[in-house]
Amino acid sequence: MKMFSSLRFIMAILSIVVLHSNLSVAKGLRNVHPKRASFPSDFLFGAGSSAMQIEGAAHEGGKGLGLWDDIVERHKATFVDGDKFSTLIEHYKRYKEDVQHLKHLGVNSYRMTISWSRVMPDGTLKGGINKEGINFYNNLINDLLENDIEPFVTIMHFDYPLALHQKLRGFLNRTIVNHYKDYCNLLFKTYGDRVKHWTTFNEPQVTAIHNYMHGYDNDDREPCQDTGMCSEAYTVLHNFLICHATAAKLYRKKFQATQRGEIGIVLQAPNYVPYSSKSEDVDAANRLMDFSFGWVLDPIYYGDYPQIMRKLVGNRLPKFTKKEENMIKGSLDFVGVNYYYSVFARHESNRSNMFPLDNFDALAATNEFNAEGNTTGPKDQYSGMSVYPKGLYDLLIYMKEKYQNPNIYITENGISSPNMTNQLKDENRIAYIATHINTTKAAIDNDVNVRGYFVWAAFDTFEFHAGYSGHMGLYHVDFNDNLKRVPKASAKWYRNFMTSNYRK
Ligand SMILES: *[C@@H]1O[C@H](CO)[C@@H](O)[C@H](O)[C@H]1NC(C)=O
Numbered sequence: 001m002k003m004f005s006s007l008r009f010i011m012a013i014l015s016i017v018v019l020h021s022n023l024s025v026a027k028g029l030r031n032v033h034p035k036r037a038s039f040p041s042d043f044l045f046g047a048g049s050s051a052m053q054i055e056g057a058a059h060e061g062g063k064g065l066g067l068w069d070d071i072v073e074r075h076k077a078t079f080v081d082g083d084k085f086s087t088l089i090e091h092y093k094r095y096k097e098d099v100q101h102l103k104h105l106g107v108n109s110y111r112m113t114i115s116w117s118r119v120m121p122d123g124t125l126k127g128g129i130n131k132e133g134i135n136f137y138n139n140l141i142n143d144l145l146e147n148d149i150e151p152f153v154t155i156m157h158f159d160y161p162l163a164l165h166q167k168l169r170g171f172l173n174r175t176i177v178n179h180y181k182d183y184c185n186l187l188f189k190t191y192g193d194r195v196k197h198w199t200t201f202n203e204p205q206v207t208a209i210h211n212y213m214h215g216y217d218n219d220d221r222e223p224c225q226d227t228g229m230c231s232e233a234y235t236v237l238h239n240f241l242i243c244h245a246t247a248a249k250l251y252r253k254k255f256q257a258t259q260r261g262e263i264g265i266v267l268q269a270p271n272y273v274p275y276s277s278k279s280e281d282v283d284a285a286n287r288l289m290d291f292s293f294g295w296v297l298d299p300i301y302y303g304d305y306p307q308i309m310r311k312l313v314g315n316r317l318p319k320f321t322k323k324e325e326n327m328i329k330g331s332l333d334f335v336g337v338n339y340y341y342s343v344f345a346r347h348e349s350n351r352s353n354m355f356p357l358d359n360f361d362a363l364a365a366t367n368e369f370n371a372e373g374n375t376t377g378p379k380d381q382y383s384g385m386s387v388y389p390k391g392l393y394d395l396l397i398y399m400k401e402k403y404q405n406p407n408i409y410i411t412e413n414g415i416s417s418p419n420m421t422n423q424l425k426d427e428n429r430i431a432y433i434a435t436h437i438n439t440t441k442a443a444i445d446n447d448v449n450v451r452g453y454f455v456w457a458a459f460d461t462f463e464f465h466a467g468y469s470g471h472m473g474l475y476h477v478d479f480n481d482n483l484k485r486v487p488k489a490s491a492k493w494y495r496n497f498m499t500s501n502y503r504k
Pocket residue numbers: 167168169173174175
């Protein structure tokens with residue numbers, strides 16, 4: 001899950017939502033029987049996590065502080081469950097138990113992050129390598145493999161060493177590329193004999209928009225919210241891209257031939273649907289696809305940012321040198337897609353009518369409702385989120401057509417259930433997962449190269465400002481009983497699906 005939608009989610013739970021939906025999603029499930037056997041045998045089915053959302057032990061095992069340790073620590077009161085942040089679900093201590101839970105789920109893969117500040121406490125080689133941190137991930141990776149679970153590793157999932165943020169201003173500073181490269185080199189060298197799936201960044205667009213355009217969770221914000229003439233978001237994303245391409249180049253040159261793994265990047269991936277059939281709204285939806293996917297993928301596939309971004313952002317959008325362009329082009333083996341929902345896109349030139357997380361420069365506003373007052377799909381009764389599996393299908397087809405039929409992993413897909421009375425009976429989550437797997441299958445049947453699917457999340461996970469209120473895990477974590485992990489109905493469903501060609 002990403003901060004972006006967590007914020008929407010917080011807004012949803014803070015407002016009094018009139019729930020006019022019923023069990024339409026769960027009813028729809030009757031017609032859906034996705035079968036494991038209809039996917040290739042080497043298709044990855046997994047569940048996901050990120051280091052800073054489950055490990056805890058921020059001050060233990062020689063770890064340096066991460067950016068998010070600092071943000072949450074200093075603004076604890078604004079975070080739901082801020083008091084639980086220092087321990088989280090103690091994954092750092094209980095990883096062996098957690099691997100057994102994953103094994104019980106029947107998954108063949110697990111999406112996890114290596115915490116940069118746990119292996120390189122101040123983010124630099126000069127600052128030293130933390131043996132205990134290195135060993136922790138060695139043990140975790142070995143344990144996963146011994147249980148036939150392939151690690152699918154995120155190199156950076158929002159969090160990075162606080163020292164780099166304080167000394168360099170983080171990804172605003174181009175020199176971070178050297179440190180990121182050293183960090184990646186260490187990971188490939190240390191774990192690459194066993195890790196075959198790497199992703200450089202999780203949702204770089206979210207960090208850029210959320211922290212640097214809107215200034216959330218950023219004490220050093222660029223004062224561009226009023227004028228809308230923001231530049232930092234574009235600088236940060238540009239540096240993410242240079243880091244990504246540098247890592248991919250390093251991997252390919254030094255490691256890929258012997259280690260035979262693959263490297264990609266993970267994108268926040270809502271699908272944008274026109275608010276009305278008016279051409280200006282159709283254009284707005286297309287524009288948001290460019291401002292969201294094109295921002296990252298156009299440089300990788302076509303060597304530059306989308307034309308429409310050049311036009312609307314002007315000289316605030318950095319330029320690539322010829323050398324950078326050549327390095328970035330083709331710098332991935334697959335695209336990771338984090339899909340949760342679709343939203344409507346409407347032409348909007350007045351910034352005060354945009355959603356607080358829209359890109360000011362896109363001349364488009366996102367909307368929960370379309371011109372007729374409908375949502376994209378039925379609203380889930382517990383989260384208020386519009387459930388629209390077709391949006392995932394449409395997005396996958398879009399990726400295939402626009403980006404040369406890339407290999408794709410659905411790296412996140414899931415739903416929160418904040419107001420469910422019995423969190424163990426999460427039928428809505430089963431319906432959500434089943435319909436999205438069903439639609440993934442339809443995309444594969446239409447020649448989209450989807451290689452894997454990961455539920456977010458394996459365990460109830462600290463979702464930034466929303467804390468644990470979203471209960472997004474397949475495993476419930478009982479904070480009143482020593483953080484006991486308890487499989488929800490969805491965990492049992494997923495296991496059945498994985499192991500016995502589920503039929504109702
Ligand atoms: C970028 O980092 C370098 C150190 O590597 C530092 O000297 C410089 O001041 C930083 N630039 C900014 C804009 O913070």
